[in-house]
Amino acid sequence: MNYRHAFHAGNFADVFKHVLLTRILLYLLRKDGALRYLDTHAGVGRYDLAGDEAGRTGEWREGVGRIVGAPAPAEIAGLLAPWLAAVGPVNPEGMPMSYPGSPAIAQTLLRSQDRLTLCELHADDAQALAANMGRDRRLKVLRMDGYTALRAYVPPVERRGLVLVDPPFEAFDEFDRMTKSCLEAWRKWPTGVYALWHPIKDEAAVDLLHERLRAAGVSRLLRLELSLARPQRDGRLVGSGLAVINPPHVLADEARLLLPWLAERMGAAPGSRVRVDENPV
Ligand SMILES: C[S@@+](CC[C@H](N)C(=O)[O-])C[C@H]1O[C@@H](n2cnc3c(N)ncnc32)[C@H](O)[C@@H]1O
Incomplete structure (x- = not known):
């Protein structure tokens, strides 16, 4: 586990992920x-941009x-404002x-009746996460493997909600593990919303992710890139x-407005x- 998100926090891939995360939660x-x-791979919650x-x-x-x-433009500004x-x-x-x-975005947006389960395997990061999130009776920080947590905590008692799966993709089989774990969770909780972040370094791997989800019977699937x-x-990350x-029905339209502007x-x-593909193959 060499990956430290603090080196990358706030980069273009984070902006993409977090703007969309905000839109899903607001819906x-x-x-x-x-x-x-x-949040199966939570990181430390908040990052000091003046830090080393x-x-x-x-x-x-x-x-x-x-x-x-x-x-x-006003419409885009309105969609970005909560983030x-x-x-x-x-x-x-x-x-x-x-x-x-x-985690900090969810903590900001969620209400008193909502609950956050935040998993982070790295010992120092789990400690930093707990410290950064502060005292908040709505949330639990768990130092454990995110995929094990996905198996253990789905379906949640609330029966409504979002799972963010955002692993570091250090392991060669991360796509495979992510696909299998999410499908297992989806079978147990088919109405939950699941957002699976992935890098785009090998487009065939991304195609395969969508093909496998579809083949397993996931009919409501949105491909956002x-x-x-x-x-x-050289393997440098330039796309994600x-x-x-089970995307919110407004998400595709919001993404069509937001993503070209963000990219530009x-x-x-x-x-x-x-x-923005509502029927990916
Ligand atoms: C991409 S970062 C998460 C960023 C965070 N979701 C965000 O958007 O702010 C991935 C995190 O997963 C952690 N991690 C790595 N392997 C893990 C595992 N098996 N289970 C849980 N967390 C893990 C890493 O320590 C790292 O903090």
């Missing part, structure tokens, strides 16, 4: 019924740094001072996607691509 919050948010790790890569400057304060509120205050240069990871360039030979099972702002190069 689920339209109903009063309590919901569960399960963020400073060493500077990735956030090409991501959230290009979005905060950028003038956007920007979670990002929080800016410094005198207009740059964000910290960056909220997925944002790539700033063609996959790179979310496969959303974050430096779309030749070969860049946005994909």
